[in-house]
Amino acid sequence: MRSKAAEDVLSLDSDSDLEAGHMESLDLSDNEHLMVIAIDFGTTYSGVAWATLSDFNRKSINLVTEWPDSLQEEGKVATEMFYEYDNEFWGYGIPKDADPISWFKLLLLKDEDTPEDIRSSELFLRAKKKVRDEGKTAQDLVTDYLKLLWNHTLEMILKARGENVVNSLRFHIVITVPAIWKGYARQSMQEAAAKAGLLDERDAGKTHLTFVPEPEAAALATLSEEQNDAKPGDVYMICDAGGGTVDLISYKISQVNPITLDEAVEGTESLELGGLCGGIFIDNGFERIVKARLGRRWEKISQNGIKEILKGEWEQSIKRGYKPQNAEKEYAIRIPAEAFENTSLDDTSREPHIKKGRIHFKGSHLQEAFTDSIAGIDKLVDEQLTKSKEKNIRVKSIILVGGLGSSPYVYQHLKDRHSKAGITILQASGIRPRTAICRGAIYRGFLDAESMSHDGDKGMKGLNVESPISVTSTISRMSLGTPCYSKYDPSIHSKDELEWNSDEGEHVATDQMDWEKTYQKSSLFATPSIAY
Numbered sequence: 001m002r003s004k005a006a007e008d009v010l011s012l013d014s015d016s017d018l019e020a021g022h023m024e025s026l027d028l029s030d031n032e033h034l035m036v037i038a039i040d041f042g043t044t045y046s047g048v049a050w051a052t053l054s055d056f057n058r059k060s061i062n063l064v065t066e067w068p069d070s071l072q073e074e075g076k077v078a079t080e081m082f083y084e085y086d087n088e089f090w091g092y093g094i095p096k097d098a099d100p101i102s103w104f105k106l107l108l109l110k111d112e113d114t115p116e117d118i119r120s121s122e123l124f125l126r127a128k129k130k131v132r133d134e135g136k137t138a139q140d141l142v143t144d145y146l147k148l149l150w151n152h153t154l155e156m157i158l159k160a161r162g163e164n165v166v167n168s169l170r171f172h173i174v175i176t177v178p179a180i181w182k183g184y185a186r187q188s189m190q191e192a193a194a195k196a197g198l199l200d201e202r203d204a205g206k207t208h209l210t211f212v213p214e215p216e217a218a219a220l221a222t223l224s225e226e227q228n229d230a231k232p233g234d235v236y237m238i239c240d241a242g243g244g245t246v247d248l249i250s251y252k253i254s255q256v257n258p259i260t261l262d263e264a265v266e267g268t269e270s271l272e273l274g275g276l277c278g279g280i281f282i283d284n285g286f287e288r289i290v291k292a293r294l295g296r297r298w299e300k301i302s303q304n305g306i307k308e309i310l311k312g313e314w315e316q317s318i319k320r321g322y323k324p325q326n327a328e329k330e331y332a333i334r335i336p337a338e339a340f341e342n343t344s345l346d347d348t349s350r351e352p353h354i355k356k357g358r359i360h361f362k363g364s365h366l367q368e369a370f371t372d373s374i375a376g377i378d379k380l381v382d383e384q385l386t387k388s389k390e391k392n393i394r395v396k397s398i399i400l401v402g403g404l405g406s407s408p409y410v411y412q413h414l415k416d417r418h419s420k421a422g423i424t425i426l427q428a429s430g431i432r433p434r435t436a437i438c439r440g441a442i443y444r445g446f447l448d449a450e451s452m453s454h455d456g457d458k459g460m461k462g463l464n465v466e467s468p469i470s471v472t473s474t475i476s477r478m479s480l481g482t483p484c485y486s487k488y489d490p491s492i493h494s495k496d497e498l499e500w501n502s503d504e505g506e507h508v509a510t511d512q513m514d515w516e517k518t519y520q521k522s523s524l525f526a527t528p529s530i531a532y
Contacts (some may be wrong), residue, residue: 034172035052035157041079042105043106043475045403048075050268097302107127108227110184143196146198175209221443233253234396240436249263249266286366294339313332330432398424
């Protein structure tokens, strides 16, 4: 029998909440009165998707693309907060001259669970200091951000469906998390979601909350939507290249119509390996290039001016469409006028030339900005391919998702690098790569809801989900066991473990573990359900 202390350890400091294998039953006597809302809570950007059961069965998933103070539709919004007196600003609504708090999602992890490269990075240390200076905790930041994101999401859903319809719908909320996150980090996210009002009591009934690993969500969306030629035995690697981190996972198709997936190789994550190679580090590389070209002029540029450089032509156009083969193509970046105070707007003494307050880069000048991120992605892909070869598994395709995953440069680089090995690189168009995780979380939400309804009281009407895909097994990221003692064997136990047990009448070895966790598990019970 497990001790109370062991239960406490398992509930707070392990992944046991993902392995419990049980969820609360969901009363779904009216199948149409359910809406799944998925939140892709990212390190640098976050996204939201939603669907009713009828939407989902029609293969229609709705995305939130309108954001406060954004001048255009976007698939995601910046995961940033700014506090000024009693005011809270978030996303696109943060004043241009403000210095917002970002990266606070990663602060939910304890230092000992955060790789050294991340702990020592400037962005991480800066986020930690800013949170401390505000007199808040990481969970406070997550709570504040989720509250604002949730209120806006409800506003968009009400706008689309009307108050009467929405008020009649039960909510099932799915939040995506990194696959390597510990149980305590998910627990902190649960508490933040409750404090933010996501689980407030509603007339339609209890709101349920579940979590899904980000790579699994990405796989559900991409493999259901893109692979019409998929065959049993095919293995696909999902490369989720986001703003901060890059995660990879490989799935094997066990059957088609509907597609069922088995995790083929344990995921490889930049958080786990300590490699920071997301899109924000390309921005950092570009900033270094501009700073080097401007020299002392850079020191005259305000924080707002630097933002204009990074969020203007670079973010909206150049970075998203950059291709390495266009070495001679010219790109012009406008530099704030303050940089040229008491100096000329022109400097053609060396390349890249400065003309009329604009730096005229050639494609070859900008390639350096991508170097570190591309190298990091290569390292992760190679690690995943090595794991595959060790299991005699052949990867058929690499599917790119995430903000950086939509980059033509990343696509072309991986294609050039892996085509000789017969591996195809797949990349959807438009905002689909950026929104793959929140779309996939919708699939997982309905699969979880269906599972919960089947576990309900006898006679309860089941939920009829017409999902084209499901994950039937994944590889465990941890082990579960019960503290115990065993008969002392001097060949395998140390003398420090030797103890006389009067009840057994013999010497025993203390501080042993009785391991219970199996290697494979059903992923339908991979996340806890919390109802309020």
